[in-house]
Amino acid sequence: xxxxxxxxxxxxxxxxxxxxxxxxxxxxxxxxxxxxxxxxxxxxxxxxxxxxxxxxxxxxxxxxxxxxxxxxxxxxxxxxxxxxxxxxxxxxxxxxxxxxxxxxxxxxxxxxxxxxxxxxxxxxxxxxxxxxxxxxxxxxxxxxxxxxxxxxxxxxxxxxxxxxxxxxxxxxxxxxxxxxxxxxxxxxxxxxxxxxxxxxxxxxxxxxxxxxxxxxxxxxxxxxxxxxxxxxxxxxxxxxxxxxxxxxxxxxxxxxxxxxxxxxxxxxxxxxxxxxxxxxxxxxxxxxxxxxxxxxxxxxxxxxxxxxxxxxxxxxxxxxxxxxxxxxxxxxxxxxxxxxxxxxxxxxxxxxxxxxxxxxxxxxxxxxxxxxxxxxxxxxxxxxxxxxxxxxxxxxxxxxxxxxxxxxxxxxxxxxxxxxxx
Amino acid sequence: xxxxxxxxxxxxxxxxxxxxxxxxxxxxxxxxxxxxxxxxxxxxxxxxxxxxxxxxxxxxxxxxxxxxxxxxxxxxxxxxxxxxxxxxxxxxxxxxxxxxxxxxxxxxxxxxxxxxxxxxxxxxxxxxxxxxxxxxxxxxxxxxxxxxxxxxxxxxxxxxxxxxxxxxxxxxxxxxxxxxxxxxxxxxxxxxxxxxxxxxxxxxxxxxxxxxxxxxxxxxxxxxxxxxxxxxxxxxxxxxxxxxxxxxxxxxxxxxxxxxxxxxxxxxxxxxxxxxxxxxxxxxxxxxxxxxxxxxxxxxxxxxxxxxxxxxxxxxxxxxxxxxxxxxxxxxxxxxxxxxxxxxxxxxxxxxxxxxxx
Numbered sequence: 001x002x003x004x005x006x007x008x009x010x011x012x013x014x015x016x017x018x019x020x021x022x023x024x025x026x027x028x029x030x031x032x033x034x035x036x037x038x039x040x041x042x043x044x045x046x047x048x049x050x051x052x053x054x055x056x057x058x059x060x061x062x063x064x065x066x067x068x069x070x071x072x073x074x075x076x077x078x079x080x081x082x083x084x085x086x087x088x089x090x091x092x093x094x095x096x097x098x099x100x101x102x103x104x105x106x107x108x109x110x111x112x113x114x115x116x117x118x119x120x121x122x123x124x125x126x127x128x129x130x131x132x133x134x135x136x137x138x139x140x141x142x143x144x145x146x147x148x149x150x151x152x153x154x155x156x157x158x159x160x161x162x163x164x165x166x167x168x169x170x171x172x173x174x175x176x177x178x179x180x181x182x183x184x185x186x187x188x189x190x191x192x193x194x195x196x197x198x199x200x201x202x203x204x205x206x207x208x209x210x211x212x213x214x215x216x217x218x219x220x221x222x223x224x225x226x227x228x229x230x231x232x233x234x235x236x237x238x239x240x241x242x243x244x245x246x247x248x249x250x251x252x253x254x255x256x257x258x259x260x261x262x263x264x265x266x267x268x269x270x271x272x273x274x275x276x277x278x279x280x281x282x283x284x285x286x287x288x289x290x291x292x293x294x295x296x297x298x299x300x301x302x303x304x305x306x307x308x309x310x311x312x313x314x315x316x317x318x319x320x321x322x323x324x325x326x327x328x329x330x331x332x333x334x335x336x337x338x339x340x341x342x343x344x345x346x347x348x349x350x351x352x353x354x355x356x357x358x359x360x361x362x363x364x365x366x367x368x369x370x371x372x373x374x375x376x377x378x379x380x381x382x383x384x385x386x387x388x389x390x391x392x393x394x395x396x397x398x399x400x401x402x403x404x405x406x407x408x409x410x411x412x413x414x415x416x417x418x419x420x421x422x
Numbered sequence: 423x424x425x426x427x428x429x430x431x432x433x434x435x436x437x438x439x440x441x442x443x444x445x446x447x448x449x450x451x452x453x454x455x456x457x458x459x460x461x462x463x464x465x466x467x468x469x470x471x472x473x474x475x476x477x478x479x480x481x482x483x484x485x486x487x488x489x490x491x492x493x494x495x496x497x498x499x500x501x502x503x504x505x506x507x508x509x510x511x512x513x514x515x516x517x518x519x520x521x522x523x524x525x526x527x528x529x530x531x532x533x534x535x536x537x538x539x540x541x542x543x544x545x546x547x548x549x550x551x552x553x554x555x556x557x558x559x560x561x562x563x564x565x566x567x568x569x570x571x572x573x574x575x576x577x578x579x580x581x582x583x584x585x586x587x588x589x590x591x592x593x594x595x596x597x598x599x600x601x602x603x604x605x606x607x608x609x610x611x612x613x614x615x616x617x618x619x620x621x622x623x624x625x626x627x628x629x630x631x632x633x634x635x636x637x638x639x640x641x642x643x644x645x646x647x648x649x650x651x652x653x654x655x656x657x658x659x660x661x662x663x664x665x666x667x668x669x670x671x672x673x674x675x676x677x678x679x680x681x682x683x684x685x686x687x688x689x690x691x692x693x694x695x696x697x698x699x700x701x702x703x704x705x706x707x708x709x710x711x712x713x714x715x716x717x718x719x720x721x722x723x724x725x726x727x728x729x730x731x732x733x734x735x736x737x738x739x740x741x742x743x744x745x746x747x748x749x750x751x752x753x754x755x756x757x758x759x760x761x762x763x764x765x766x767x768x769x770x771x772x773x774x775x776x777x778x779x780x
Binding site for chain 1: 510559573576674
């Protein structure tokens with residue numbers, strides 16, 4: 001790199017300290033990478049970032065950039081100070097869908113890296129907040145070249161704009177003993193059913209799927225997903241009393257009482273006088289705490305499935321929302337089961353596409369029209385698991401009561417005969 | 423002149439992850455039995471078959487350059503089994519079959535400046551957004567804030583001494599892309615936007631912008647003969663939602679865009695239902711390159727939490743037990759009129775009881 005390096009006194013300060021420094025990394029690209037193009041890009045990027053640090057303002061603006069055939073997947077970034085920092089004047093990010101579960105081999109990482117440093121800045125993040133591999137910094141022309149190259153060996157763009165976005169799933173069945181679902185399969189079944197909606201944004205706003213294998217919800221799906229799919233079970237927790245006793249012998253009765261028994265949110269556990277753990281499973285809400293504390297002694301039950309919650313989102317425009325229960329439990333084992341979950345997603349997205357306002361998330365729409373209207377819209381029956389408690393306000397017109405009560409009794413009768421037949 | 427044939431994309435969507443999975447994970451898929459946590463940064467998972475897989479987790483700078491990425495791959499090939507994954511907080515995890523590889527792998531990672539830790543009851547890597555490096559609407563930087571804070575919190579990342587895990591997030595504007603956290607440090611604008619009336623009509627789709635305001639404080643107007651927008655500053659809550667669709671409504675201000683600190687967000691269902699973070703501090707200066715004031719508050723909160731909370735209590739569990747008045751007392755943070763919510767549904771946050779600790 002020639003002697004036109006921008007001075008970066010404030011950023012230099014972030015090279016001190018024990019945590020790995022992204023500034024040092026970008027500087028290495030400026031100073032040591034064999035490609036001049038990469039050197040100058042990094043130099044101007046650092047120059048603009050330093051300028052931001054000095055003025056406390058950002059200098060990127062959006063625009064429209066996409067690859068041929070797609071309407072989204074690229075975050076356009078044009079510099080407002082491109083005259084001063086020309087080599088990073090166009091600095092778009094490509095969002096690329098990672099393999100489900102974020103698994104990689106070193107080989108494929110190297111291959112992606114080689115492709116990237118050929119066309120882009122060489123800066124990459126695994127992964128962004130939504131879950132995309134973020135290839136940060138390419139010119140408009142080079143986004144097409146980079147995409148063509150990685151698309152040829154199996155990678156595709158993620159979502160950007162008012163579309164179905166890249167989904168996420170936890171490590172789940174690949175390593176975790178708490179996994180109650182095939183997260184990998186659910187993730188790909190859902191998001192790949194909507195590939196058209198990922199690449200051609202035509203929805204009111206964004207829509208995100210997230211899949212967690214158990215109610216620990218490591219993918220933060222209740223708080224971050226329009227449709228959260230969370231593995232769970234409905235039968236008894238499996239207790240290995242020998243392992244439990246072994247734990248108790250080390251930690252003591254008091255520790256077990258203080259850290260396990262009394263932490264149960266529904267008080268469904270007891271420690272017997274002969275040091276056995278008893279759980280009243282019908283009151284267990286599958287919170288995972290006890291399983292987290294003694295994973296050797298406790299396991300989820302075997303009658304596994306998923307709970308589906310909908311409507312999670314961040315702050316714009318009505319504040320943060322959590323997803324709420326739409327499907328308390330469904331099995332996900334047979335092909336019919338998987339078809340059903342895709343159907344639920346399709347009904348939801350179709351209904352929201354028709355009824356959501358511009359820039360309105362699914363959760364905002366539900367807030368606006370009311371859960372009951374939403375359920376009717378997607379053809380799902382009401383269920384007491386959808387509420388923390390029934391209404392507290394009498395201000396509602398209920399002249400359809402008898403019909404609605406009849407629907408409930410009808411359903412229960414059908415469930416009863418289906419269970420008897422099984 | 424022949425028309426150039428454009429390459430059609432292969433719409434492959436989300437790739438299969440099985441092809442990259444460690445063979446031992448593949449073999450025991452869905453059949454894991456238990457795990458333990460032999461030391462910070464290391465997990466051991468044992469399958470029903472008796473197979474065991476070891477995971478070493480390491481923190482990185484998250485914005486990876488090619489040299490760093492290659493170094494991580496070299497380590498993966500030389501010291502591990504070549505199979506890795508990244509966590510939701512952008513840490514890297516190496517999975518190995520042979521326990522004997524764990525110590526040399528840790529030594530190799532630490533030797534190259536990566537930080538082994540971030541498991542169980544540690545302070546996890548701070549999740550963050552793009553900031554001045556890349557976002558089009560940032561009030562502050564993201565990777566810089568995280569670097570500055572992790573420098574100070576690194577011991578808590580490397581050791582597992584917290585009552586339970588701590589998830590910290592930062593966001594460079596009030597949209598909060600960083601997500602909810604045990605502790606969140608987010609931009610908080612304190613003044614209405616400064617409008618460049620000459621540009622609004624050229625750049626902004628005015629009805630969209632009007633619709634975007636959560637408090638209906640924006641309306642069309644004429645200024646200097648140009649069609650533009652004006653803001654009812656008495657209504658404006660300075661959230662910055664009008665800025666993304668209309669950059670001439672500049673909300674970011676070097677002095678008046680401050681930082682706010684929130685605590686008690688918890689995504690998990692364990693022990694209690696998921697919770698949102700609550701405001702605890704605001705008016706914190708946005709002070710690059712190290713943001714010492716924000717870092718000091720975070721450290722103070724963590725110190726109090728570490729000393730006072732019981733095992734397994736996340737920050738929200740801890741505060742639920744001791745009560746908010748004690749939180750403010752222990753941390754020395756001021757309680758102001760701004761802490762009392764007046765947004766929709768806020769009455770639920772008021773104390774309609776005599777449950778008062780003395």
